[in-house]
Amino acid sequence: MAMRCKRCRGTAVMEVRRHNAAFCRDCFLHYVGQQVTRAIAKYRMAGHTDRVLVAVSGGKDSLALWDLLLELGYQADGLYLSLGIGAYSERSKAVCQEFAEARGATLLVHDLAGEHGYTIPEAAGKGGRSSCGVCGLSKRYVFNRAALDGGYDVVCTGHNLDDEAAVLFGNTLRWDTAAMARQFPVLEATRPGLVKKVKPLYRVAERETAAYCVLKGIDYVVEECPLVAGNTQMRHKETLNQMEEAAPGTKHSFLFGYLDRAAALLKVADDADLTECARCGMTTQAPEDPASEAVCAFCRSKARLVKTLPIVEVASR
Amino acid sequence: MAMRCKRCRGTAVMEVRRHNAAFCRDCFLHYVGQQVTRAIAKYRMAGHTDRVLVAVSGGKDSLALWDLLLELGYQADGLYLSLGIGAYSERSKAVCQEFAEARGATLLVHDLAGEHGYTIPEAAGKGGRSSCGVCGLSKRYVFNRAALDGGYDVVCTGHNLDDEAAVLFGNTLRWDTAAMARQFPVLEATRPGLVKKVKPLYRVAERETAAYCVLKGIDYVVEECPLVAGNTQMRHKETLNQMEEAAPGTKHSFLFGYLDRAAALLKVADDADLTECARCGMTTQAPEDPASEAVCAFCRSKARLVKTLPIVEVASR
Numbered sequence: 001m002a003m004r005c006k007r008c009r010g011t012a013v014m015e016v017r018r019h020n021a022a023f024c025r026d027c028f029l030h031y032v033g034q035q036v037t038r039a040i041a042k043y044r045m046a047g048h049t050d051r052v053l054v055a056v057s058g059g060k061d062s063l064a065l066w067d068l069l070l071e072l073g074y075q076a077d078g079l080y081l082s083l084g085i086g087a088y089s090e091r092s093k094a095v096c097q098e099f100a101e102a103r104g105a106t107l108l109v110h111d112l113a114g115e116h117g118y119t120i121p122e123a124a125g126k127g128g129r130s131s132c133g134v135c136g137l138s139k140r141y142v143f144n145r146a147a148l149d150g151g152y153d154v155v156c157t158g159h160n161l162d163d164e165a166a167v168l169f170g171n172t173l174r175w176d177t178a179a180m181a182r183q184f185p186v187l188e189a190t191r192p193g194l195v196k197k198v199k200p201l202y203r204v205a206e207r208e209t210a211a212y213c214v215l216k217g218i219d220y221v222v223e224e225c226p227l228v229a230g231n232t233q234m235r236h237k238e239t240l241n242q243m244e245e246a247a248p249g250t251k252h253s254f255l256f257g258y259l260d261r262a263a264a265l266l267k268v269a270d271d272a273d274l275t276e277c278a279r280c281g282m283t284t285q286a287p288e289d290p291a292s293e294a295v296c297a298f299c300r301s302k303a304r305l306v307k308t309l310p311i312v313e314v315a316s317r
Numbered sequence: 318m319a320m321r322c323k324r325c326r327g328t329a330v331m332e333v334r335r336h337n338a339a340f341c342r343d344c345f346l347h348y349v350g351q352q353v354t355r356a357i358a359k360y361r362m363a364g365h366t367d368r369v370l371v372a373v374s375g376g377k378d379s380l381a382l383w384d385l386l387l388e389l390g391y392q393a394d395g396l397y398l399s400l401g402i403g404a405y406s407e408r409s410k411a412v413c414q415e416f417a418e419a420r421g422a423t424l425l426v427h428d429l430a431g432e433h434g435y436t437i438p439e440a441a442g443k444g445g446r447s448s449c450g451v452c453g454l455s456k457r458y459v460f461n462r463a464a465l466d467g468g469y470d471v472v473c474t475g476h477n478l479d480d481e482a483a484v485l486f487g488n489t490l491r492w493d494t495a496a497m498a499r500q501f502p503v504l505e506a507t508r509p510g511l512v513k514k515v516k517p518l519y520r521v522a523e524r525e526t527a528a529y530c531v532l533k534g535i536d537y538v539v540e541e542c543p544l545v546a547g548n549t550q551m552r553h554k555e556t557l558n559q560m561e562e563a564a565p566g567t568k569h570s571f572l573f574g575y576l577d578r579a580a581a582l583l584k585v586a587d588d589a590d591l592t593e594c595a596r597c598g599m600t601t602q603a604p605e606d607p608a609s610e611a612v613c614a615f616c617r618s619k620a621r622l623v624k625t626l627p628i629v630e631v632a633s634r
Contacts, residue, residue, distance in 0.1 A: 175574030
């Protein structure tokens with residue numbers, strides 16, 4: 001028997017087990033939009049007069065997010081950061097550019113090698129960080145700085161329910177309470193050098209952003225980053241998928257239970273003092289010893305990479 | 318190549334991967350004793366002048382615990398509660414009695430059917446609790462009451478590292494912060510009707526208590542309780558075992574990270590007011606509405622069971 005759409009009773013094309021629901025194409029797109037609207041409203045993520053910068057990778061999540069924000073009437077520009085991961089990065093950039101062109105939207109393109117002198121494959125394993133570690137650090141830095149330079153009010157990232165549940169799961173397995181305290185759908189700009197960061201897709205599952213793209217005909221890069229295979233977060237996602245299979249709603253109640261009942265209790269664990277990096281001026285944690293110089297993790301990482309790589313001198317930005 | 322004992326360099330018989338160690342028979346028994354000594358010292362679980370009551374089921378954990386406590390010189394009597402689970406309960410009781418006799422130790426035997434009018438198989442599913450739910454409730458009640466009646470200072474249970482990690486895992490997946498706040502290796506007797514409860518095996522893994530019994534020739538009931546198959550905690554244990562396989566130490570760092578860094582932050586979530594049960598006089602949570610009668614969960618459950626079971630009238634204790 002064909003499943004019926006929960007909203008219009010038409011033939012359903014997509015099941016959402018954790019909500020005990022199924023939807024036809026149009027009602028599914030409506031449902032996803034509703035989840036994003038709810039997320040934005042609940043945490044006051046952005047208003048329609050805000051200038052919004054969406055960090056896009058070319059994958060399903062960030063392109064679905066950009067599409068949704070444009071559909072919902074936000075002033076949303078895209079930001080693509082080229083990580084120098086060979087053909088993968090080239091194809092990702094092209095997909096983002098095509099998306100922007102088709103909608104007459106603005107896409108900022110940054111380039112890690114051109115601006116900072118290294119690519120992720122070159123940096124991986126050097127200076128004590130895995131490729132995912134140095135990639136995350138570089139993205140956080142470039143996104144914040146590009147938003148500051150461009151006068152944007154808020155940076156949106158495409159982290160979905162599965163991403164957020166997996167990161168929380170990893171942090172909880174170690175009870176890294178400081179990292180847990182910082183994991184929230186919205187991070188306010190608590191000082192001048194920081195831009196507000198929000199995750200409007202935190203209510204939407206990974207397979208739902210994929211379905212959104214397919215149903216809307218959005219071309220996206222399907223393959224995972226070639227450097228990511230076997231990393232810890234992927235393993236946590238598999239574990240959570242198994243549990244979700246046995247008990248639909250596991251990810252949802254894990255993430256939402258945390259946000260609703262535990263996050264506030266853990267907030268006291270995040271007591272980081274912030275200051276300006278002595279090298280680049282961006283915001284960083286104040287050193288424990290007040291006599292020592294504050295240098296942000298990005299500048300420290302870059303300095304270590306300079307020693308190991310034939311780094312090209314780049315114009316200071 | 319044969320593994321070497323970490324302590325004496327003899328031939329190892331048991332590997333403990335999370336500690337990157339292997340031990341010969343004698344050094345393994347020493348290691349387990351050390352973990353229990355450390356647990357008792359860290360949380361001041363019991364002194365040598367205390368009268369200790371060990372809740373024994375006939376399984377590896379509780380018999381290893383009783384054996385260890387006797388070896389370490391504690392005044393430890395056993396308490397067996399017959400749950401009425403057919404041949405399983407009969408065999409369990411016999412194993413406990415043989416253990417006690419061989420050591421000249423005192424075993425108290427209680428009987429759920431004789432004292433309270435129901436067995437676990439009869440109660441399962443009736444009155445809204447699963448067999449594991451009503452079993453846990455009954456044990457907590459009988460253990461506490463038997464310890465009070467017998468003038469014991471502390472009740473020890475055989476919860477091991479795997480048990481504690483699995484319970485914490487389940488509570489954390491739902492962020493049941495009140496239940497999390499109460500999960501600790503020691504629960505102090507905060508009022509007269511409560512006996513102190515401690516878990517001296519929380520540092521020892523399940524396979525280590527099994528190995529302890531095998532190496533010491535302790536006869537124990539190997540089969541799981543026939544009612545437990547497929548319950549949620551078993552599923553959580555399997556998930557944790559998979560993660561432990563991929564990353565040894567996962568359970569340890571999950572449980573210990575919680576105890577060391579998060580438990581204190583969550584304690585504020587446990588704000589239960591305690592009072593006396595109007596029916597049995599034992600300690601229970603005060604009702605939210607101060608005008609309503611305080612009846613403990615055990616008495617409420619028993620009252621519901623009376624309605625559904627041909628319950629035998631038993632002498633009030």
